[in-house]
Amino acid sequence: MKTYLGLIAAAALTLSACSGENKPAENTAAPSSTVAASESVTVVEASAPVVADECSTLINSNDAMQFDVKEISIKSSCKQYTITLKHTGTIAKQAMGHNVVISKVSDKDAVVKDGIDANIEADYVKPNDERVVAQTKLIGGGEETSVTFDVAKLAKSEAYEYFCTFPGHAALMSGKITIVE
Numbered sequence: 001m002k003t004y005l006g007l008i009a010a011a012a013l014t015l016s017a018c019s020g021e022n023k024p025a026e027n028t029a030a031p032s033s034t035v036a037a038s039e040s041v042t043v044v045e046a047s048a049p050v051v052a053d054e055c056s057t058l059i060n061s062n063d064a065m066q067f068d069v070k071e072i073s074i075k076s077s078c079k080q081y082t083i084t085l086k087h088t089g090t091i092a093k094q095a096m097g098h099n100v101v102i103s104k105v106s107d108k109d110a111v112v113k114d115g116i117d118a119n120i121e122a123d124y125v126k127p128n129d130e131r132v133v134a135q136t137k138l139i140g141g142g143e144e145t146s147v148t149f150d151v152a153k154l155a156k157s158e159a160y161e162y163f164c165t166f167p168g169h170a171a172l173m174s175g176k177i178t179i180v181e
């Protein structure tokens, strides 16, 4: 019986240690961080099958203006590809919004510049911008979104990047997309 209680205590400690790791900046709001942690566990379970699929990827973004994926390799055998974007931070999209926009590397600067003029209602992407291969919505802390696009839209001879068009983010939040066999 003693051993049993000890195990429970150890498990509880492990759990609290885990949620502490996930939310290092939330020591000011301990009760709500517990709720946030259990909510995020549910979301991870729901999106697990998507991550396992080789024609999709999950990109986490945060309040520090970072994507956790630095490069995406898309297999040419994939007809369609899905990018799921998750914002693991807590700041609203008006101040720390993130999206994933794909264009040729040579179009990136212009897409970002026109996106700033397009403002937040248009998710910082110029409406009907033909240089944009695919885009997600702009999301804030705790939100998740995804986009699915035809892989045929990406020419093998071209260089593409994915990036966030929130003003000032694209320099840090971007990565290469390559088509692989």
Ligand SMILES: [Cu+2]
Pocket: 065, 096, 097, 098, 099, 164, 165, 166, 169, 173
């Ligand atoms: Cu961003």
